[in-house]
Amino acid sequence: MTTRLGRVTLVGAGPGSADLLTVRGLRALERADVIVADRLGARPVLDELGLDTPVIDVGKLPGHHAVPQERINALLVELALEGKHVVRLKGGDPYVFGRGGEELAACRDAGIPVDVVPGVTSAVSVPAIAGIPLTHRGLATAFSVVSGHDQLGEVGGGRDHTVVLLMGVGTLGHSAHVLARGARGADCPVAVIEDGYGEHQRVTIGTLGTIVAQAAQRRVRNPAVIVVGDVVTLSPYAPEELSARKAEAL
Structure with missing residues (x-):
């Protein structure tokens, strides 16, 4: 008797x-036999949907990975070899600092x-929650997405090149120092948006020198x-002194 081979779907x-x-x-x-879910980003979505599908929580939180990535990879393979359709539900997009490429390769x-x-x-x-477009005519023509653990000294451009930091709260002091030393300067605007789309959503705006x-x-x-x-000066949360700089730049 041949066991039916399952499949894996990586879902953002x-x-x-x-x-x-x-x-x-x-x-x-809706078609999954089992869902393997992150806690950050993915779990709130499942809670809203209220599906009856079994869920395996692999418990990733910032700075704490209860289930190592190698074990997650192996789990996906094991479940699929049992003939199951496995949905790996990941916060955000699977390929943006989500290790989706590693899981696909495994x-x-x-x-x-x-x-x-x-x-x-x-x-x-x-950033859209805070009224911040990453590019805007007259203010920014490009953007880079980096993690708080990346070598920020290698991110080029000035304040017209937007930098988006993910997982960056713990290293904010170092990141602000490195970026302020470059062409952006200490008075470059910065926004920190906490818990986007969550009940504790909050926006803090300052500069590289004050944030x-x-x-x-x-x-x-x-x-x-x-x-x-x-x-950042486009945000309605920006203080008046930063909003005035927007008018000068446009």
Whole structure:
């Protein structure tokens, strides 16, 4: 008797709100035999949907991975070899600091067919909550998305090149120092958007020279997205002195 080979679908859950999950992602979840879910971003979406499908929580939180990535890879393969349709639900987009490429490679190496459903990345969607476009005519023509652990000294451009930092609260002091030493300068605008689309959503705006003290005073916590560049002045949360700079630049 031959066991039917299952399959794996990597689905991006978006930033944590079910109405930002794609239709294709929802259909994959509805057809799944089992869901392997991250806690950050993915779990709130499942809670909203209320599906009856069994869920295996692999418990990733900032700075704490209860289940190592290698074990997650192996779990996806094991479940698919049992003939199951496995949906791996990941916060944001699977390919934006989500290790989706590693999971896809592990499955394909084991002969497991894999589909990928893109998700709405927090790098773009969370700044939008604060009224911040990553590019804007007259202010910014390009942007870079980096993690708080990357070598920020290698990120070129000035304040017209927007920098989006993911997983960057813990290293905010170092990041602000490195970026301020370059062409952006200490007075470059910065926004920190906490818990985008969540019940504790909050925006803190300052400059590279002030944001560390502001974040400490307000006890800023992950999950948060940090935006650096003149586009921050477009936010309705920006103080008057930064908004005035927007008028000068345009």
